Amino acid sequence: MALRRSGARVAYAALLAFSLARAGAAQSIAELTERSHYVFRGKVEKVGASNVALLKASASTAVVKLREVLRGSKTLDLVGRSVTVKLRTPNEVKAGAELIFFTDVMYYGENLALREVGAVPARDVAGVRKQIEAALTAQADDELRQRLAGAQLVVVGTVGRVTPAETKPHPISFHDPQLAQAAIKIEATLKGEAVREVVVFFPRAADPFWAHAPHLQEGDSAIFLLRARSARRAAAQYARSRQAAPWPVVSSTGCS
Numbered sequence: 001m002a003l004r005r006s007g008a009r010v011a012y013a014a015l016l017a018f019s020l021a022r023a024g025a026a027q028s029i030a031e032l033t034e035r036s037h038y039v040f041r042g043k044v045e046k047v048g049a050s051n052v053a054l055l056k057a058s059a060s061t062a063v064v065k066l067r068e069v070l071r072g073s074k075t076l077d078l079v080g081r082s083v084t085v086k087l088r089t090p091n092e093v094k095a096g097a098e099l100i101f102f103t104d105v106m107y108y109g110e111n112l113a114l115r116e117v118g119a120v121p122a123r124d125v126a127g128v129r130k131q132i133e134a135a136l137t138a139q140a141d142d143e144l145r146q147r148l149a150g151a152q153l154v155v156v157g158t159v160g161r162v163t164p165a166e167t168k169p170h171p172i173s174f175h176d177p178q179l180a181q182a183a184i185k186i187e188a189t190l191k192g193e194a195v196r197e198v199v200v201f202f203p204r205a206a207d208p209f210w211a212h213a214p215h216l217q218e219g220d221s222a223i224f225l226l227r228a229r230s231a232r233r234a235a236a237q238y239a240r241s242r243q244a245a246p247w248p249v250v251s252s253t254g255c256s
Contacts, residue, residue: 033135036102036117039071052113098122151225153192157184177203
């Protein structure tokens with residue numbers, strides 16, 4: 001009987017250790033996802049090499065054949081092409097290894113150069129993909145909570161007339177947002193003081209820099225999370241952050 005209890009304790013301890021290890025791995029994938037913006041599965045072709053002129057070959061670079069994109073731009077079809085990765089731990093990466101790389105873009109010229117944030121063996125690609133999706137969902141939920149907490153006004157409304165923004169003259173910028181303003185007819189107030197109409201500013205530039213910004217059109221209906229600040233200040237804040245999350249629509253200081 002004692003042997004059975006002892007065996008059960010050992011089995012339980014092993015199961016607990018296995019569960020904790022899996023939880024730790026999941027947390028690691030979540031952290032890597034949060035710290036990176038381009039995730040792909042690839043095979044290391046050559047260590048100490050580079051196919052990007054701006055990034056010289058060294059012990060910390062490797063040319064990797066890109067097999068599958070797990071997170072990244074859908075406009076760049078790089079599957080089957082070779083990219084250069086600046087390795088975080090050069091001595092741990094060997095030619096022929098199949099890895100899932102968590103990276104950020106460094107350069108894009110004749111080829112793509114990426115900076116590694118971390119990497120895991122490409123054994124359970126489907127499992128890693130699910131963890132990445134879960135991490136991105138958690139990030140989006142957290143960002144939404146932060147936006148809700150920081151918003152002065154949350155309303156359900158419909159976009160009325162859209163016109164060029166009435167702003168003060170400003171220096172020409174390479175990423176000029178070309179601000180527009182829209183009158184929003186409010187149908188319900190979810191947070192803040194109830195008003196009938198509010199003016200919001202948003203970028204209307206076709207520049208890819210503003211690709212994640214809302215491009216409002218007359219008749220659009222949405223839930224708006226608003227803060228009273230100058231449109232230029234909000235645009236400058238976005239330019240500094242360069243986050244992938246949608247650009248916050250901002251309200252003018254004048255509400256009626």
